[in-house]
Amino acid sequence: MAKELLSVGFLPLVDAALPILAQELGIAEEHGLDLHFIKDLSWAAVNDRLLYGQSDVAHMLAPLAIANTLGRGRPAKAMAVPFVLGLNGNAITMSNELADKISPDGALATPAEAGARLVDVIASLEKTGRRLKFGVVHRYSSHNYMLRYWLAGCGIAPDKDVEILTISPPFAADALESGAIDAICVGEPWNSVAVERGCGRIVLVTAQIWRRGVEKVLAMLDENLEEKRDVVEKLIRALHETASRFVDPENWDRHSEVLARPHYLDGSVELIRRAISDRILLSKGSSPIHIPDFMFQYREAANFPWKSQASWLYSQMLRWDDMTYSREDQLRVEAIFRSNVYRSALDGTDAPMPSANSKIEGGIEGPLAVGSTQGRLLMGSDPFFDGCIFDPDKLPEYLENWLI
Structure with a gap:
């Protein structure tokens, strides 16, 4: 039987795991699919490829799919998200100097404690005219919104008290090491890369900010969804099966080896295994600690495209991006998360x-x-x-x- 070919755009991040593993473990083939991967180094490039037809689907930032649909920064192009690739998996890694002030005991701080200490640091720096610089992976990213949510919740004005800059994930550790920024909010393995280099320390993880925060999604152009509906449903079934294997500890060694290959993450097997097993090294020379739900998959319908998650992201756009609320836009945003397609694809399965x-x-x-x-x-x-x-x-x- 001939297999359906799908091109998949992605960035070298651990949360691109499900489509990669679906292909490499033969699960995609079992569902009549052949996935071809296109690796980029920035979310802008992944997004452009999808918008202009160079990829069929993409591993994408959830807020970016919303921004495309609403025409933020470019002509509106309706997107569809029929599957969530995972929840959380990000961390806030600070330079060693800043981390020593925010979490002096070297442990994972609580958001409230870290925020209170950060307020003091900002007040001290204000006398010198310097503002701390935080790096996020894209303006329309959960990293940006989770960071802002935490800062604002601790009494820090994100656009006044600190600077928030955009840095592509593969260059985040470089930026921290060079001193260009003071902290990064990025996905794995790039926090761990900074830790291994000894240029930063993980102080918070985004699961502490919102325990079930939506992260990357499978995105495609809405106009192509119905045309490829049967193929997309095959892909959802393949990804669901892959996710069930992904959470099984017996598979972590094999999965880490696959993801570390040069044409995928091109990284350390050890660092990748830590991320998928929720065991994270906070500082160089320490021992990995278990962080429950660090990168959340499969359980509790984690891959279901909840319309309420899309709506929360829209609320953060309204809060931080100088937008005016409209009920029509909220409905457009919620319609991006295609729970009906997810349901149709997995009807009658064990999901x-x-x-x-x-x-x-x-x-x-x-x-x-x-x-x-x-x-x-x-x-x-x-x-x-x-x-x-x-x-x-x-x-x-x-x-x-x-x-x-």
Whole structure:
């Protein structure tokens, strides 16, 4: 049987794992697919390839798919996200000098403690006229929004008290090492690269800011989705099966070796294995520590495209990007996350399927059985560090709280 060829744009990050492993483990072939990968070094390049037809689907920043749809910075082009590639997996790595002030004991700080100390550092630097520089991977990235959410929640004005600059992930450790920036918020393995070089220390991880924060997604042009609907559903089934194997510790050695290959991440097998096993080295010479849910996959419908997650990202765009709320735009944003396609692709499989397409984010305090249309679905705690919750049906009121 002839296989369907799909070109996949990606950046060399651990959270590009599922499509890569689907191809290399033969799972894509079992589902009638042949995946061809196009590696780039910046999100702008990945995005351009997808928009201009050089790739069929892409490993993409979730907020970037929204920005494309809303026409932020370029003509609007509707996107579709039928599968979430994972939750969290990012960290905030600071120069050793700054890390010593923010987390003097060398441990993983709590967001509140780190923020309070950062306030003091900023106040001290203000006398010299210098502002701390933080690097994020793209203006429209969860890294940018999670960093801003944390800073603002600690009383720091992101656009006044510090500078936030854009740096492509493969160059983030270089920028930190050169002294061009004071901290980076980036995905693995690039935090660990900085740690191994001895030029930085991991102080926070984004799972501490929002325990179930949406991260990378599988994105494609909306106009191509129906044309390739059957192929896309095959891909979703292949990715779901891959995700089930990805969380099995028995597979971590093999998966790390595959991802480290030159044409994929071209990196250290050891650093990649740490990321996928939630064991992270905070500083050079220390021992890896277990960070629960550091990079979250498969469990609790982690790969389901919740419309409420898209809506939260939209709320952050409104908060930080000088945009005006409209109900029409919120519905456009929620329509990007194609839960209907995910449902159709996995109907009749062993995948637990939530009965709703949207939920209150940050409102689950412990294991909670939720309604499902197939299988049994148990959701874990998903708090924001500041205790706030996000109800997508009350987005204007949510924004008003921040203005107050």
